[in-house]
Amino acid sequence: MNVASKPAMGQATLEDRRSAKVSARDVDVFYGAKQALKSVSIDIRPNEVTALIGPSGCGKSTFLRCLNRMNDLIETCRVAGSIWLDGEDIYTSGLDPVLLRARVGMVFQKPNPFPKTIYDNVAYGPRIHGLARSRAELDEIVMTSLEKAGLIDEVKDRLQEQGTGLSGGQQQRLCIARAIAVSPEVILMDEPCSALDPIATAKVEELIDELRQRFTIVIVTHSMQQAARVSQRTGFFHLGELVECGETEQIFTNPRHKLTQGYITGRFG
Amino acid sequence: MIDERTARRLARRHAAERRFKLYGMASVAVALAFLVALLVTIVGKGYTAFAQTEIAVEVSFDAGPVKEGDFAGLVKSALAARFPEVTARNDKRELFGLISSGADRVLRDMVQDDPGLVGQKRVVTLLASDDVDMVVKGHVTAQSGRLTAPQAEWLASLRQTGAVSLGFNTTFFTAGDSREPELAGVGGAVVGSLFAMVVTLCLAFPLGVSTAVYLEEFAPKNRWTELIEVNINNLAAVPSIVFGLLGLALFLNFLNMPRSAPLVGGLVLTLMSLPVIIIASRAALKAVPPSIREAARGLGASRLQVVTHHVLPLAMPGILTGTIIATAHAIGETAPLLMIGMVAFIVDIPAGFLDPATVLPVQVYLWADSPERAFVERTSAAIMILLAFLAVMNLLAIVLRKKFERRW
Numbered sequence: 001m002n003v004a005s006k007p008a009m010g011q012a013t014l015e016d017r018r019s020a021k022v023s024a025r026d027v028d029v030f031y032g033a034k035q036a037l038k039s040v041s042i043d044i045r046p047n048e049v050t051a052l053i054g055p056s057g058c059g060k061s062t063f064l065r066c067l068n069r070m071n072d073l074i075e076t077c078r079v080a081g082s083i084w085l086d087g088e089d090i091y092t093s094g095l096d097p098v099l100l101r102a103r104v105g106m107v108f109q110k111p112n113p114f115p116k117t118i119y120d121n122v123a124y125g126p127r128i129h130g131l132a133r134s135r136a137e138l139d140e141i142v143m144t145s146l147e148k149a150g151l152i153d154e155v156k157d158r159l160q161e162q163g164t165g166l167s168g169g170q171q172q173r174l175c176i177a178r179a180i181a182v183s184p185e186v187i188l189m190d191e192p193c194s195a196l197d198p199i200a201t202a203k204v205e206e207l208i209d210e211l212r213q214r215f216t217i218v219i220v221t222h223s224m225q226q227a228a229r230v231s232q233r234t235g236f237f238h239l240g241e242l243v244e245c246g247e248t249e250q251i252f253t254n255p256r257h258k259l260t261q262g263y264i265t266g267r268f269g
Numbered sequence: 270m271i272d273e274r275t276a277r278r279l280a281r282r283h284a285a286e287r288r289f290k291l292y293g294m295a296s297v298a299v300a301l302a303f304l305v306a307l308l309v310t311i312v313g314k315g316y317t318a319f320a321q322t323e324i325a326v327e328v329s330f331d332a333g334p335v336k337e338g339d340f341a342g343l344v345k346s347a348l349a350a351r352f353p354e355v356t357a358r359n360d361k362r363e364l365f366g367l368i369s370s371g372a373d374r375v376l377r378d379m380v381q382d383d384p385g386l387v388g389q390k391r392v393v394t395l396l397a398s399d400d401v402d403m404v405v406k407g408h409v410t411a412q413s414g415r416l417t418a419p420q421a422e423w424l425a426s427l428r429q430t431g432a433v434s435l436g437f438n439t440t441f442f443t444a445g446d447s448r449e450p451e452l453a454g455v456g457g458a459v460v461g462s463l464f465a466m467v468v469t470l471c472l473a474f475p476l477g478v479s480t481a482v483y484l485e486e487f488a489p490k491n492r493w494t495e496l497i498e499v500n501i502n503n504l505a506a507v508p509s510i511v512f513g514l515l516g517l518a519l520f521l522n523f524l525n526m527p528r529s530a531p532l533v534g535g536l537v538l539t540l541m542s543l544p545v546i547i548i549a550s551r552a553a554l555k556a557v558p559p560s561i562r563e564a565a566r567g568l569g570a571s572r573l574q575v576v577t578h579h580v581l582p583l584a585m586p587g588i589l590t591g592t593i594i595a596t597a598h599a600i601g602e603t604a605p606l607l608m609i610g611m612v613a614f615i616v617d618i619p620a621g622f623l624d625p626a627t628v629l630p631v632q633v634y635l636w637a638d639s640p641e642r643a644f645v646e647r648t649s650a651a652i653m654i655l656l657a658f659l660a661v662m663n664l665l666a667i668v669l670r671k672k673f674e675r676r677w
Binding site: 068070073075098099100101102105106108110112113114115124125128129175178179182 | 489490558560561562563564565566567568569570571574578579583
C-alpha cells in the first residue's frame with residue numbers, strides 16, 4: 001500500500017488553517033541519517049483533545065516533541081518544514097524556545113516530579129518565569145493549579161512533603177499541575193497513562209477532559225480505547241507518516257485508509 | 270516433580286553460590302587482617318610519642334644569669350647543684366646532656382610570665398633529652414642505648430627520687446620540625462598541609478565542577494570534546510611526580526614563585542586532583558536521571574537553570590564525595606611536593622601561603638630518614654595524625670553525602 005498518496009485530509013481547508021491553534025506543514029525530522037518523520041502536515045484545533053496513535057516507532061512522540069522544540073535537546077536531530085503556533089513559526093520566527101515551552105507545556109510518559117516538595121514542584125515554573133509578584137500570588141497559583149489538576153483534596157495538608165512520595169497516579173497529576181501552573185496555551189502529553197494503573201488512568205483521563213475547556217491538548221497514546229475516550233480528533237501515524245487525521249468518531253468507525261483500519265481493528269500494531 | 274538431573278544441577282548452582290560467597294568473605298577477611306596489622310604496627314610503635322619524659326629539678330632563678338638571658342646556665346647550675354659530686358669538665362658536659370638543649374626556653378617563658386620569680390627557687394620539670402626519653406620509655410635499656418655509664422647512673426638516681434616522670438607531649442603538636450627529637454613536632458607540617466589543602470580545594474573544586482558541568486551539559490559532542498575527554502582520563506593516571514616536575518618547571522622556574530611555599534604545593538596538588546574531580550563530577554552528573562532535565566526543560570527552564578536548579582543539587586553528593594576523596598589523596602601525596610622544595614628542613618610554623626613549609630607526609634618521610642631512635646616513634650605518631658586527618662575527611666564526605674542525598 002502506497003501511503004504517500006494521501007487522501008483528502010492532506011488538503012485542509014483554509015478555514016481549518018485559520019482556526020488552528022497549532023499547524024504543521026511538511027515536517028520532516030531526521031535523527032542523523034535516519035528519517036523519523038516524513039512530510040507531516042496537521043492542524044490542531046483550540047480547546048480540543050487531539051490524539052496521536054500508531055504503532056511503536058511510528059514517530060508520534062517525535063512529532064509531539066517538535067511542537068515545543070524538545071527535540072532541540074537531541075544533538076543529532078534535525079527538523080525541516082514549518083510549525084506555527086497562533087500563526088507564528090516556532091522554528092524560524094526567532095521565538096525563544098524557553099518562552100515557547102512556557103506556552104506549550106509538556107507531560108511525560110513516566111511521572112517525573114522534581115525531588116522537591118509538592119509546593120515547590122508546582123511553584124517552579126511560575127518562579128522561573130516570574131509569574132508571581134508576591135508570595136501570596138504564588139500560593140494562589142499553586143493552589144489553583146493543584147485544584148485544576150484534581151489533586152488539591154489529596155495533598156492540601158501536605159504541600160511541604162516530597163512530591164516523589166506520592167503514588168504514581170498522584171505524581172502524574174502533580175506533573176500536570178506543574179505544567180498548567182505556567183498557564184500554557186497548549187499541553188502536550190506523551191503517553192501520560194502508560195505507567196499508571198486503571199484507576200489512576202481513569203482519573204487522569206477525566207482530568208484531560210476537564211482541561212480541554214482551557215487548554216489545547218495533544219496526547220500521544222498507545223491505547224486506542226483511550227484515544228476514543230478522551231479525544232475529539234485523532235491522527236494515525238505509520239512509519240513516520242501521518243496516514244490519516246480526522247474526527248475521532250470517524251477514524252474509529254469509518255477510517256478512510258486501509259492502514260488505519262488495520263491498526264484500529266488490531267491487525268497490526 | 271523435579272527429576273534427578275534437575276536436582277543435581279540445582280545443587281551445583283547452589284554450591285557455586287556458596288563458594289562465591291566464601292571467596293568474598295575470605296578476601297574481606299584478608300583485607301581486614303592487613304588493615305589491622307597496619308594499624309597495630311603504627312599505633313604500637315607510635316603511641317609512646319604522645320608522652321614525653323620530664324625531669325624535675327630545683328632551679329634557682331639567680332638575677333645575674335636571668336639578666337644576661339643565660340637560661341641554659343640556670344639549667345646547668347641546677348643540675349650541678351643536684352649532683353655536687355660531678356666536677357670534671359667532661360663529666361659535667363655528660364650530665365647536662367640528660368636535659369634537652371631546648372629546656373631553657375621553659376625557664377625563659379616562666380620569667381617572662383612572672384618577673385617576680387627572679388631570686389627565688391622553684392622545682393621545675395624540664396624536658397629530658399631524647400636518649401633519656403628512650404630509656405625511660407623502655408625502647409632501649411640504659412646499657413644498650415646511647416647513654417654513657419655515668420649518665421645511666423645519674424638517671425637511675427634521679428628515678429629513685431621520683432624526679433623523672435612522663436607527661437603529655439604538647440610539644441609534638443605545637444612545635445615545628447627540629448634536629449632534636451624531643452623538640453620536634455608536627456605543628457608546622459599540619460599547618461602546611463592545611464594551607465596546601467585550602468589552596469587545592471579552593472582551586473580544584475570550582476574548576477573541576479565547572480569543567481565537568483560544561484563537558485557534560487553544554488559541550489557539543491564532537492571530536493574536540495572527545496579529545497579533551499580522553500586527555501582528562503589519561504591525566505588521572507599520570508604519576509604524581511610528573512605533576513611535581515611540571516610544577517617545578519611552570520610555577521618555580523617560569524613564574525618565579527617562592528620555593529617550599531604551600532601556595533605552590535597547593536597548585537601542584539590542584540593539577541593532580543583536577544582530573545579525578547572532573548571524572549567523579551561527570552559521573553555524578555551523568556547519574557542524574559534525564560527525566561528531571563526533560564521536566565525542567567519542558568517547563569521552560571533555560572539550560573543554565575536546569576543545571577543550577579536541578580542537576581547540580583542532585584549531583585552534589587557524588588561531586589562532594591569525589592572532591593573530598595581527591596583532596597584526601599592529595600593530602601597524602603609526597604612525591605610532587607619533593608620536587609618543589611617542600612622537603613626542606615623548616616623549623617618555623619608557616620604563617621601564610623607564601624612562607625616556607627612542609628606537609629605531613631613529607632614530615633613522615635623526613636623523620637623516617639632520621640637516625641635518632643626517638644624519631645621512630647615520632648614517625649609512627651605523625652602517620653597516626655595523617656591517618657586521623659584522612660579519616661576525618663572521609664567521614665566528612667559521608668556526612669555531606671547523607672545530608673545532600675535526595676531520593677527520586
